[in-house]
Amino acid sequence: MPVHICHHTNPHPPESDPTPARPIRLVARNLQLAQNLIPHEHDWGQLTYTPQGMLQVVAEGSIWFVPPMRAIWIPPNVTHEVRTLADSQLRVIHIHADRNPFSGKHCLVLEVSRLLKELIASLEILDTPGPRENHMTQVIIDELQTAKTLPIHLPMPTDKRLKGLCEILLANPASNDTLDVLAKQVGASSRTLTRLFEQDLNMSFGTWRQQMRLARVTPLISRGLPLSQVATELGYASQSAFSAMFKKTFGESPSAFFSKK
Structure with a gap:
């Protein structure tokens, strides 16, 4: 039986919510096979990524597959469910709606560049506001805006x-x-x-x-x-x-x- 994780509609701690002052926040957790996040939505956009493992995201009436070194962008207010198809290192970047890197309203699967991979890893270590976090935020948004999109989804x-x-x-x-x-x-x-x-x-x-x-x-x-x-x-x-x-x-x-x- 799948293990479901949910704290009401937001399965992430409130302190990880992005704000205008800190528009990018990282949530890092390791999930086992079939340890899933049940359907939820929030007011900010989300980049869901796994450096190791395999994720499946259900959103917008489609099934989206997220292999390592790829990520899925989920726009604000889109209901989504995250499923693990293998033991996975789940890395979720919350991005405040004011800094939304994409103008579209639909999910996208993106290539994760080596630079973006290192930036996400650095966010795990750096969890204090300040100029360094501000610089990293801007570079992450730049990397997302230039990332290649991939057709890894299945409309149902x-x-x-x-x-x-x-x-x-x-x-x-x-x-x-x-x-x-x-x-x-x-x-x-x-x-x-x-x-x-x-x-x-x-x-x-x-x-x-x-x-x-x-x-x-x-x-x-x-x-x-x-x-x-x-x-x-x-x-x-x-x-x-x-x-x-x-x-x-x-x-x-x-x-x-x-x-x-």
């Missing part, structure tokens, strides 16, 4: 039939069943499901299945599976076919992507 539908189909695929990502075959399992025509994918998720069935497989890559590789086995578990005919799809999406090979430290 609201329609019951479509949700049933998506859950079938999530349970068996290697399945290459056609939409006609899957439609019979959820009691809807393939034409109806095609329309629902476009209406509910703004993407085709094929695009969603590829996004789902990409989203599943991270937990599999974090378990130490070789790329050949990951390709098989995700329904690709060969490791090279899987690697080509991955590189087309992320601009680099899986081994390069997951070797960053």
Whole structure:
């Protein structure tokens, strides 16, 4: 059974709340597998990051996967739930709304640069207000604004039939069943499901299945599976076919992507 941590709607100590005088505050805690933060929201933005481990964030009707050396930006007042897929070093940066580094209102998965990694580590040591913290705050915001964004999220539908189909695929990502075959399992025509994918998720069935497989890559590789086995578990005919799809999406090979430290 998952262990849930929650102090009302804010699972973090009040002294970690950002203020205009101290717009960036760090909360560092180590969580075990399945030790989760239940859904909550707050008035400030949040950068959720793990230098070691694997996180899954549920927000905005999507599942977001956060591997090491990546982080998810969660805007102010967005309800979110944090799940651990492995023992993880959770590092959360609270950023006051007045210093919001992004103008958009949606979550983003970001590359964590080496400089940003060191700045976050330094915040753990430095917990006193003053000029040094002020300088670090500005550099952190600069680094976030120039960070590369990554498509590591999986939109989930609201329609019951479509949700049933998506859950079938999530349970068996290697399945290459056609939409006609899957439609019979959820009691809807393939034409109806095609329309629902476009209406509910703004993407085709094929695009969603590829996004789902990409989203599943991270937990599999974090378990130490070789790329050949990951390709098989995700329904690709060969490791090279899987690697080509991955590189087309992320601009680099899986081994390069997951070797960053």
